Amino acid sequence: MKEITGATKLFGILADPIHHVKTPQRMNEHFARIGYDGVLVPLHVRADELASTLAGLRNLRNLGGLIVTVPHKTAVMDLCDEASDVARKIGAANVLRREPDGRLTAHMLDGEGFVRGLRSTGNELAGKTAYLAGAGGAANAIGFALVQAGVASLTIANRTAAKAEDLKARILDLFPQARIHIGTPDPSGHEVVVNATSLGMKEGDPLPMDVSRLEATQLVCEVIMQPENTALLQAARQRGCKVQYGAPMLACQIELMAEFLGVGAK
Numbered sequence: 001m002k003e004i005t006g007a008t009k010l011f012g013i014l015a016d017p018i019h020h021v022k023t024p025q026r027m028n029e030h031f032a033r034i035g036y037d038g039v040l041v042p043l044h045v046r047a048d049e050l051a052s053t054l055a056g057l058r059n060l061r062n063l064g065g066l067i068v069t070v071p072h073k074t075a076v077m078d079l080c081d082e083a084s085d086v087a088r089k090i091g092a093a094n095v096l097r098r099e100p101d102g103r104l105t106a107h108m109l110d111g112e113g114f115v116r117g118l119r120s121t122g123n124e125l126a127g128k129t130a131y132l133a134g135a136g137g138a139a140n141a142i143g144f145a146l147v148q149a150g151v152a153s154l155t156i157a158n159r160t161a162a163k164a165e166d167l168k169a170r171i172l173d174l175f176p177q178a179r180i181h182i183g184t185p186d187p188s189g190h191e192v193v194v195n196a197t198s199l200g201m202k203e204g205d206p207l208p209m210d211v212s213r214l215e216a217t218q219l220v221c222e223v224i225m226q227p228e229n230t231a232l233l234q235a236a237r238q239r240g241c242k243v244q245y246g247a248p249m250l251a252c253q254i255e256l257m258a259e260f261l262g263v264g265a266k
């Protein structure tokens with residue numbers, strides 16, 4: 001068990017419910033691996049007490065920062081002092097860094113985690129044509145990150161077309177040169193295909209796209225981590241596609257969060 005002293009940097013994860021969070025274990029393992037004197041603890045905070053909690057936490061001189069998860073990702077945007085352009089355009093953050101004067105700076109790393117996860121398995125995105133299913137929270141983060149990673153074009157397809165149009169408009173606000181189209185359930189003609197809808201988590205969910213249109217040359221990526229082998233990935237493999245599971249995204253998130261929070265080896 002790690003020795004905690006007055007020099008130990010403190011981090012927390014804000015969530016409700018809290019019992020399922022895996023980040024403390026993963027981040028504390030990361031700290032141990034790189035020899036960093038820090039500890040991350042779960043912080044169970046209800047939505048109606050988030051503002052008062054943050055007002056108090058920012059006074060903690062040994063606080064390095066906070067990881068933010070369900071249901072607080074959107075609400076923290078009104079409670080932080082600064083935010084990255086991407087977090088502002090998405091309207092949500094998953095990490096808050098405490099600056100030395102107590103200000104809180106917000107950033108959204110969900111999408112960057114996905115992109116880094118792909119790189120970690122040898123898949124570059126620059127210059128590729130990408131298809132994104134979904135326009136909710138996960139899809140927002142990934143849509144911005146795909147464009148930031150330099151895809152040649154991005155097609156967004158969502159059940160509620162207005163949300164796809166809205167995401168397109170916000171990405172274009174930040175990246176006016178981006179080539180973005182609104183798509184249909186047909187993913188053919190794109191090199192990289194991403195499911196960022198919640199379809200596939202529950203048994204009996206409909207498929208998030210028309211899998212009969214998948215092509216063997218495509219890389220098909222899943223954002224869902226549980227179950228690991230979704231119906232989409234099973235269908236993609238049957239059609240000869242290369243597939244990317246959801247897990248590497250999470251592993252890379254930990255690294256990215258640590259970097260943003262200023263965690264360095266000692």
Ligand code: ATR
Nearest residue numbers: 134135136137138139158159160163196197198199
């Ligand atoms: P998350 O934070 O996991 O992204 P979310 O913000 O609720 O969750 O977004 C869920 C995504 O899955 C949305 O793109 C949603 O489509 P709508 O915007 O049309 O709601 C998509 N989704 C969920 N259930 C769906 C279903 N039965 N059919 C098609 N799309 C669905």
